[in-house]
Amino acid sequence: MDMHTVVVGTSGTTADDVVAVARQGARVELSAAAVDALRAARETVDALAAKPEPVYGVSTGFGALASRHISPGLRAQLQRNIVRSHAAGMGPHVEREVVRALMFLRLKTLASGHTGVRPEVAQTIADVLNAGITPVVHEYGSLGCSGDLAPLSHCALTLMGEGEAEGPDGIVRPAGELLAAHGITPVELREKEGLALLNGTDGMLGMLVMALADLKNLYTSADITAALSLEALLGTERVLAPELHAIRPHPGQGVSADNMLRVLAGSGLTGHHQDDAPRVQDAYSVRCAPQVNGAGRDTLTHGELVAARELASAVDNPVVLPDGRVESNGNFHGAPVAYVLDFLAIVAADLGSITERRTDRLLDKNRSHGLPPFLADDAGVDSGLMIAQYTQAALVSELKRLAAPASVDSIPSSAMQEDHVSMGWSAARKLRTAVTGLARIVAVELYAATRAVELRAAQGLIPAPASQAAIAALRAAGVQGPGPDRFLAPDLDAADTFVREGKLLAAVESVTGPLA
Numbered sequence: 027m028d029m030h031t032v033v034v035g036t037s038g039t040t041a042d043d044v045v046a047v048a049r050q051g052a053r054v055e056l057s058a059a060a061v062d063a064l065r066a067a068r069e070t071v072d073a074l075a076a077k078p079e080p081v082y083g084v085s086t087g088f089g090a091l092a093s094r095h096i097s098p099g100l101r102a103q104l105q106r107n108i109v110r111s112h113a114a115g116m117g118p119h120v121e122r123e124v125v126r127a128l129m130f131l132r133l134k135t136l137a138s139g140h141t142g143v144r145p146e147v148a149q150t151i152a153d154v155l156n157a158g159i160t161p162v163v164h165e166y167g168s169l170g171c172s173g174d175l176a177p178l179s180h181c182a183l184t185l186m187g188e189g190e191a192e193g194p195d196g197i198v199r200p201a202g203e204l205l206a207a208h209g210i211t212p213v214e215l216r217e218k219e220g221l222a223l224l225n226g227t228d229g230m231l232g233m234l235v236m237a238l239a240d241l242k243n244l245y246t247s248a249d250i251t252a253a254l255s256l257e258a259l260l261g262t263e264r265v266l267a268p269e270l271h272a273i274r275p276h277p278g279q280g281v282s283a284d285n286m287l288r289v290l291a292g293s294g295l296t297g298h299h300q301d302d303a304p305r306v307q308d309a310y311s312v313r314c315a316p317q318v319n320g321a322g323r324d325t326l327t328h329g330e331l332v333a334a335r336e337l338a339s340a341v342d343n344p345v346v347l348p349d350g351r352v353e354s355n356g357n358f359h360g361a362p363v364a365y366v367l368d369f370l371a372i373v374a375a376d377l378g379s380i381t382e383r384r385t386d387r388l389l390d391k392n393r394s395h396g397l398p399p400f401l402a403d404d405a406g407v408d409s410g411l412m413i414a415q416y417t418q419a420a421l422v423s424e425l426k427r428l429a430a431p432a433s434v435d436s437i438p439s440s441a442m443q444e445d446h447v448s449m450g451w452s453a454a455r456k457l458r459t460a461v462t463g464l465a466r467i468v469a470v471e472l473y474a475a476t477r478a479v480e481l482r483a484a485q486g487l488i489p490a491p492a493s494q495a496a497i498a499a500l501r502a503a504g505v506q507g508p509g510p511d512r513f514l515a516p517d518l519d520a521a522d523t524f525v526r527e528g529k530l531l532a533a534v535e536s537v538t539g540p541l542a
Contacts, residue, residue, distance in 0.1 A: 031055055032130075034152075034164060036063045038133045039337050041330070044235045047155065048127035054152045054189040056145070063139025064148055067346040072141035074352055075101070075217045082354050083221045083344050084142075092443075103472035105220030106186065112179035112224055113189060115164030120177070122192065124458075125160045127232025128174070128365045129181050131337075132223065140340035141222040142352070150185050150213050150253035151240035158194030159184065161201065162414060163229075169439060170360035170450030172343060174229035177451070182223035187212030218344075226341040230363045233454035234333050237370060240526075241460045244468055245323055246504040246541050248377055248526050249282050249472040250534050252315040254291035254493055255384040258478035260298035260310040260395050263290045271316065277511045278323025283316035288538040293490035295482055303395060318380050322373035332366045335487060360450030374460045377469040382422045385415050385471045388478050396485075401477050401508070411474050418470040421463045428460045469521040472530060476500055477508050484508075492537040499533035500524055 030050065034045045035057040046052035056064075076079045080095040087094040087104070095105050133151045136143050154161075161184035183189035187202035205212055256263065268289040271280045290296055299305040307313060311332025325439075344354045389411055391399040402410030432453040436444040476497045480487050489497070501507060505520045524530055535541055 027309065033057050033379055033448075034134055034137045035060050036138050037338065039131075041235045041238065041333060041337065044130060044232060044337075045239055047130040048123040048232060048236060051158070051529055053131065054133065054155050056133075056148060058153060060137035060139070060148070061145045062220075063136065064145040066143050066396060067139045067142045070346050070350050070352065071218050078385060079138055079337055080353055081344070082248065083215045089337035093340070101217050102215060105215035105217065106383065108220040109179050109182045109186060109215070109425040110188070112175050112246060113183045115167030115176040115180055117165035118151070119126075119192075120163045120165055120455075121458075122160045123162060123236065124229065124233060125163050125177075125181065126155060127153055127236065128160070128163065128177055128229045131228035132178060132226055134302065135226055135228070135340050136222065137339040138345070140345045141148065141218075141342045142346045142493075143219045143222045147213050148217055150210065151320070153208070153210045154184060157204075157349070159201075159204050159208065159210075159211065160192040160504070162190040162192065162198060164370065165455065168451035169437065170227070170230060170364055170448035170452070171358060171444060172227040173224070173341060173358040173360065174451050175224050176531060177229045178226060181405045182220065186215065198240065225343050225358050225433070227336060227363055227450065228341075230360055230367065230448075230454040231333065233458055234260050234329065234363055234367055234370075235337075237367075237454075237457050238329050238333060238459050240465070241322075241326055241370065241374065242527070243505070243528050243531060244420045244461070244464055245282075245319060245326065245377070246285060246474075247528060247530050248338075248468050249285035249315075250289055250492075250530060251381065251468055252312070252319065252384065253286040254266050254475035254479060254496065255288060255309070255310050255471060256286070256315070257293050257295045257489060257493060258388055258397070258475050259308070259312060259384075260301070260459045260482075261312050262299050263287060263293070263525045264309070265313050266290070266316065266422055274317075276317075276320055278327070279316050279320030281323055282319040285541045286316060288343055288541065289492045289534060290490050291492065291538070293493065294488035295344070298395075298487075299417045309383075309393075311380050311387065314441075315380065315384075316401060318376060322377050323399060325369055325373045327422070329366045329370055336363055360448030361433065361434050364450030364453045366431050367457050368429075368431040369452060371425075371431075371453070371457045371460045372429045373427040374457070374464045375422070378425045378464050379421045381467050381471045382418050382537070384414070385411075385418055385474045389415055389475045397478055400479065401474060403508065403510045404538070407484060410511070414470055414473065414514055417518070418467050421467050423471075425460050425463050425467075428456045432456060466518075469525045472496075472500070472525060473518060473521045480507050492534045495533045495537045496530060499529060503529065
């Protein structure tokens with residue numbers, strides 16, 4: 027566990043905070059202001075609970091059962107029951123980082139003072155996170171409205187000392203045993219608290235935040251691999267000139283063009299498109315890389331805007347307002363997050379598509395401008411990277427299927443009370459798969475392009491210093507260069523790790539300085 031500490035206040039939680047807690051094991055603390063806000067909101071809920079008039083979530087049932095007024099003697103049971111009944115997920119366990127993000131973001135909303143839970147409930151979430159205890163959350167169960175009900179319910183069940191959770195050692199045990207082992211007292215829920223623990227967009231938001239962090243690295247890495255392919259294909263860097271992109275001022279396009287131009291600075295391979303087999307212009311997959319990569323970058327910017335707004339939100343139903351009212355609302359609907367999750371899956375698929383097209387061009391002797399077939403050492407005896415491109419193509423095909431939107435597929439639930447849902451959790455789950463696939467696609471282009479650049483260097487053409495740095499770092503990471511056929515899967519896996527861990531970006535930036 028990282029000893030870095032994230033302090034949760036009534037507002038101000040950032041995407042970096044989410045990543046630190048979810049992925050880096052940062053500790054969590056509640057600020058004094060958050061504790062004060064929790065106490066103040068709880069006083070409001072307690073006052074309403076004492077009145078004879080029914081208040082949704084405080085003294086009534088839930089969803090389609092909201093018309094029933096619940097007597098004081100049954101309200102604790104009501105809150106326990108909603109957690110137990112809603113913890114109805116099925117399928118594989120979701121990843122530890124997703125569950126940690128889910129819990130942290132629910133804690134963030136509780137700390138806002140708009141939910142009405144007691145401070146000790148919020149503190150228990152922090153204690154569970156700090157102990158490295160991860161509730162078992164299943165793949166299926168959320169419709170994204172009212173928020174991520176089933177996933178959050180499994181987390182709430184752990185707070186009650188029920189269900190199963192994974193310890194810091196990775197072993198799944200009864201949650202009660204894990205809490206006891208770490209000196210954590212299970213919570214006994216009171217009015218509204220069970221509902222407040224379940225009613226949020228926290229799962230889909232956490233996955234959005236982490237996908238944005240991963241995609242930011244992958245888009246810059248794809249700018250680098252596109253530049254390497256342009257270089258290997260003896261293309262022209264003149265299409266990257268800033269004056270050309272200034273007259274179509276999409277911000278991401280200009281950034282991608284600048285990144286590519288900086289990677290190619292000092293190259294002895296570019297500009298040979300008019301040599302032995304003159305080309306007026308390069309193929310679209312090479313020439314239009316800034317336009318496609320840049321459009322995806324602009325989509326990431328929109329995703330960051332949506333994520334920032336959601337991070338600034340207090341998502342619950344009902345909510346405690348500053349004037350003391352407790353009001354029902356529809357803020358738990360995941361549509362804003364679901365739409366951008368689907369949009370990101372679309373651009374990931376298209377980035378994968380154009381990336382694969384450049385790889386295929388590098389391997390085709392009829393289009394590679396003098397490179398050996400499939401970049402093989404002895405074509406015919408050796409198959410070279412033929413099947414590496416097959417793998418890449420299979421991944422691209424998968425990403426195209428994952429680009430079909432989940433957010434348009436609403437299925438009514440709760441006896442038609444919840445008659446339109448967001449499917450944001452499903453959109454987030456498929457985006458995570460798409461991001462993993464995209465990293466592999468970029469890694470295959472890196473593997474092919476670096477081999478091709480090295481083959482050009484053997485012909486006496488000197489690559490750009492940034493390209494040389496990328497190749498040297500990749501080889502130092504154990505990924506082999508040109509030569510006779512060998513077992514390719516380990517090399518491809520190592521290239522994938524090299525890209526995902528930001529080592530490609532670090533190697534290139536050692537020459538170019540920071541890329542956007």
